[in-house]
Amino acid sequence: MSDSLEKLYGTRFGGGMRSWRWYLSKVMRLFLRWFRLCPRRGRRKRPSRIRDLWNYGTVLLKSQYYNVLTNSDTVLDCVFEPIYWLVDNMTRWFGVEKSDIPTVTICKKCIVPKPARTHHCSICNRCILKMDHHCPWLNNCVGHFNHRYFFSFCLYMTMGCIYCSVSAKDMFLEAYDAIESSYETPPPAFTHQERMLHKSLVYLWVLTSSVSVALGSLTLWHAVLITRGETSVERHINRRERKRLRLRGKIFRNPYHHGKMNNWRRFFGVEKRSDWLTRVLLPSCHLPHGDGLTWDGPQYRNNTEAI
Ligand SMILES: [Zn+2]
Ligand SMILES: [Zn+2]
Known part of the structure; x- marks a missing residue:
């Protein structure tokens, strides 16, 4: 019995050489502890309703954050940011600002000149002249013409x-x-x-x-x-x-x-x-x-x- 255990753990009870299995188990335990998946031996955390709720809230927040970051609009914005920057600076370079419309900028979403007082509505997905706000009751933007x-x-x-x-x-x-x-x-x-x-x-x-x-x-x-x-x-x-x-x-x-x-x-x-x-x-x-x-x-x- 003692021989078989010795073979398994590679050590005699009471000390001596330790096998690769023991080291592997130690490393795995450290690894898990590092990711806070495994509590320390002999130091069990007391079950707490508040801690559970906190953990649940953290997971929810992280999930929401992940969803926001992986939203197609956000991903496209991030990918196209260098192009936006290029369009913005190149047009400035070629003197769009010196045209008849002095305060014109470029809409990053529509890639068209954006006159003064114009703003892009993310709900209507277009630029609105003299945009006031997007009205959810009318399901339309309120701007220059209305x-x-x-x-x-x-x-x-x-x-x-x-x-x-x-x-x-x-x-x-x-x-x-x-x-x-x-x-x-x-x-x-x-x-x-x-x-x-x-x-x-x-x-x-x-x-x-x-x-x-x-x-x-x-x-x-x-x-x-x-x-x-x-x-x-x-x-x-x-x-x-x-x-x-x-x-x-x-x-x-x-x-x-x-x-x-x-x-x-x-x-x-x-x-x-x-x-x-x-x-x-x-x-x-x-x-x-x-x-x-x-x-x-x-x-x-x-x-x-x-x-
Ligand atoms: Zn726009
Ligand atoms: Zn709108």
């Missing part, structure tokens, strides 16, 4: 919801009281149709009042942006730029700000007084101010560090 329609839609929708909420307030209160009274003993004798009407009225009022608050906030925010002459995307860019220049002791000036009232005129395409009625209050299919490719403005347009 910004006015988007704002009018938000404004009139909010006004409609406020009108419904205010005018239906008494009906809502009556319907709510009727629903509440159904818990009394004996319950009031409402027909099925009346009960449905009460529920519909409460639903209508809650819906319109919530929409008027949510959409009203969005409309107000867009009104502030239009007054400042910037889009939602530019808001972030300008804020960053303002902060950067402030640290250098300079003042940032938005090159697309033409004064509060002029910004609104340009936004709605108002050229004469009567246009406020015909082009803003009444439905109109006129094109927006400018072509969205070039932007006229004050003298400091190309120099954001001016003033």
Whole structure:
């Protein structure tokens, strides 16, 4: 028995020479420990729910990270990055910047010139002139050609919801009281149709009042942006730029700000007084101010560090 064990382990109990199997097992154990797959002998970790959750979370995060990195868009971006760099620098070299469109850059995704205020929408997968944002409700981008329609839609929708909420307030209160009274003993004798009407009225009022608050906030925010002459995307860019220049002791000036009232005129395409009625209050299919490719403005347009 002792001979066979000796043959197997290559050692006598109590010390002596150790076989290659022992060394292999030691190396494998060290290797596994190195990858944290095997606990140390005699030092078992206490089972802990928090540690299990932590490990589970780590695995999930690593998996997500791996998925993001192996996403076809990310891989293509990484592979084509040298080409983007080449296109960007070569076009600059050949003097695209000296053309009529002074602030033009190249869209890395579309490989086409990108005029000022244009941004690439990764959802629509194309460049949008004067991009404001991608609207998930409309499933479309809001940009140069539909910004006015988007704002009018938000404004009139909010006004409609406020009108419904205010005018239906008494009906809502009556319907709510009727629903509440159904818990009394004996319950009031409402027909099925009346009960449905009460529920519909409460639903209508809650819906319109919530929409008027949510959409009203969005409309107000867009009104502030239009007054400042910037889009939602530019808001972030300008804020960053303002902060950067402030640290250098300079003042940032938005090159697309033409004064509060002029910004609104340009936004709605108002050229004469009567246009406020015909082009803003009444439905109109006129094109927006400018072509969205070039932007006229004050003298400091190309120099954001001016003033
Ligand atoms: Zn693009
Ligand atoms: Zn989009």
